Amino acid sequence: MTTPSAKRAPRPHRRPKKDPARIVAFRALRAVDERDAYANLVLPPLLREAEQKGMERRDAALATELVYGTLRQQGTYDAIIAACIDRPLREVDPPVLDVLALGAHQLLATRIPSHAAVSATVELARVVLGDGRAKFVNAVLRRISAQDLDAWIEQVAPPYDEDAEDHLAVVHSHPRWVVSSLWDALGRWQPDASGRAAVEDLLRADNDRPEVTLVARPGRATVDELREALPEGVDGRWSPYALRLAEGADPAGVTAVREGRAGVQDEGSQLVALALAAAPLDGPDRVWLDGCAGPGGKAALLGAIAAERGAALVASEKQPHRARLVARALAGNPGPYTVIAADGTRPAWAPGSFDRVLVDVPCSGLGALRRRPEARWRRRPEDIAGFGPLQRDLLRGAIRAARVGGVVGYATCSPHLAETRAVVDDVLRGESGVEWIDARPLLPGLPGLGEGPDVQLWPHLHGTDAMYLALLRRTA
Numbered sequence: 001m002t003t004p005s006a007k008r009a010p011r012p013h014r015r016p017k018k019d020p021a022r023i024v025a026f027r028a029l030r031a032v033d034e035r036d037a038y039a040n041l042v043l044p045p046l047l048r049e050a051e052q053k054g055m056e057r058r059d060a061a062l063a064t065e066l067v068y069g070t071l072r073q074q075g076t077y078d079a080i081i082a083a084c085i086d087r088p089l090r091e092v093d094p095p096v097l098d099v100l101a102l103g104a105h106q107l108l109a110t111r112i113p114s115h116a117a118v119s120a121t122v123e124l125a126r127v128v129l130g131d132g133r134a135k136f137v138n139a140v141l142r143r144i145s146a147q148d149l150d151a152w153i154e155q156v157a158p159p160y161d162e163d164a165e166d167h168l169a170v171v172h173s174h175p176r177w178v179v180s181s182l183w184d185a186l187g188r189w190q191p192d193a194s195g196r197a198a199v200e201d202l203l204r205a206d207n208d209r210p211e212v213t214l215v216a217r218p219g220r221a222t223v224d225e226l227r228e229a230l231p232e233g234v235d236g237r238w239s240p241y242a243l244r245l246a247e248g249a250d251p252a253g254v255t256a257v258r259e260g261r262a263g264v265q266d267e268g269s270q271l272v273a274l275a276l277a278a279a280p281l282d283g284p285d286r287v288w289l290d291g292c293a294g295p296g297g298k299a300a301l302l303g304a305i306a307a308e309r310g311a312a313l314v315a316s317e318k319q320p321h322r323a324r325l326v327a328r329a330l331a332g333n334p335g336p337y338t339v340i341a342a343d344g345t346r347p348a349w350a351p352g353s354f355d356r357v358l359v360d361v362p363c364s365g366l367g368a369l370r371r372r373p374e375a376r377w378r379r380r381p382e383d384i385a386g387f388g389p390l391q392r393d394l395l396r397g398a399i400r401a402a403r404v405g406g407v408v409g410y411a412t413c414s415p416h417l418a419e420t421r422a423v424v425d426d427v428l429r430g431e432s433g434v435e436w437i438d439a440r441p442l443l444p445g446l447p448g449l450g451e452g453p454d455v456q457l458w459p460h461l462h463g464t465d466a467m468y469l470a471l472l473r474r475t476a
């Protein structure tokens with residue numbers, strides 16, 4: 001019998017410590033998982049709310065790093081977590097998995113000391129999951145902390161020689177079918193440079209934090225004006241209108257951005273608009289169409305260039321709420337423009353109305369994985385086939401909208417071959433009176449553009465999103 005004095009006193013109940021950065025990160029991951037929210041849309045309001053309640057700036061930076069880092073590396077972390085528990089991952093509650101992935105990220109990819117990463121994540125688990133599940137989290141994180149990321153990868157990734165795509169999928173945290181599609185596309189455009197090293201460079205680039213790039217809309221702002229506001233910004237690699245911002249720089253504080261004379265725009269998107277505008281054209285050059293304009297980034301650049309040349313822009317978008325975003329992006333454009341909500345496959349305009357036409361079609365977005373880290377986990381292979389009919393119809397509509405001699409640009413933010421060359425080839429098979437324009441000379445200075453006539457940009461080669469552009473001319 002134990003004497004009362006030897007009996008362990010019950011531990012006083014301790015309230016878990018609230019850690020705003022990790023709570024915000026957890027809530028953002030839950031929203032991405034439960035509501036299919038986009039991290040870049042869901043995180044800013046959560047940060048604002050937490051900052052209003054007193055969260056410090058550096059905690060906001062930590063929350064941001066935890067969300068994006070965890071989403072990017074989720075495939076790798078899932079494989080590691082699976083090796084640390086004795087049941088299939090699908091039997092673990094998603095909120096528990098989110099906490100475990102947040103912990104894995106801190107342990108394996110940040111400078112946070114292991115003991116702090118474990119204890120802070122277990123505290124988070126106590127707050128958001130309760131004491132019972134916090135114990136489970138504690139046990140799993142302790143197992144994860146037993147070795148570093150390289151050792152874990154060695155343990156959980158199948159050897160490259162046995163299954164190259166599976167190996168790369170685990171090491172670089174992409175679904176296997178995405179690895180496979182990107183590799184196929186790379187092989188199509190870079191036949192001499194599409195080996196293991198190149199595809200690994202591409203997958204790594206997808207996991208890099210992308211720079212924020214501004215566009216100074218010509219005639220409305222200059223790169224120098226932007227640089228005055230953000231002196232650490234550097235010139236774009238390719239676009240004369242681009243300023244690449246230093247990490248942490250806040251574009252919202254720039255007057256030209258607030259006034260819509262400049263905007264945030266990846267250089268790949270700038271190049272698509274610039275190449276379309278630069279394509280040689282015989283005859284009048286008075287009316288341009290952006291047939292898939294929402295939310296309006298390319299339309300705003302095209303509108304500014306059109307204004308300088310005395311041309312008018314029609315910016316058309318099917319979704320009325322996105323058409324409103326286009327109107328906002330174009331507000332203050334110095335030249336004539338119209339924004340309409342219309343279906344590009346059932347045009348609201350007479351055939352042959354336009355001198356230049358852009359269709360930047362809805363696509364899988366596999367070219368912008370740097371910015372939308374969650375997209376890779378949400379997309380399914382069947383989505384690609386799902387976009388095909390609309391992409392073809394929109395291209396056919398664009399060709400019809402162009403006058404004879406007019407130029408059509410077909411763009412996607414995906415390098416997937418089924419969304420790029422296959423669409424254009426298919427449509428051209430059924431259309432007489434359309435010819436290719438070599439897009440490469442319209443993108444001066446860019447290396448690795450292959451044999452043309454269309455172009456595929458790559459994050460690892462060009463530092464841009466993986467935009468695709470085919471330029472066509474209507475000849476009859």
Ligand SMILES: C[S@@+](CC[C@H](N)C(=O)[O-])C[C@H]1O[C@@H](n2cnc3c(N)ncnc32)[C@H](O)[C@@H]1O
Pocket residue numbers: 269291292293294295296297298299316317318319322342343344345360361362363413
């Ligand atoms: C890739 S986004 C365009 C991005 C835009 N060019 C930019 O730079 O901001 C494709 C757009 O096409 C719109 N869309 C989808 N189906 C359409 C259709 N049938 N006609 C016109 N627009 C359509 C989508 O709502 C979406 O806003």
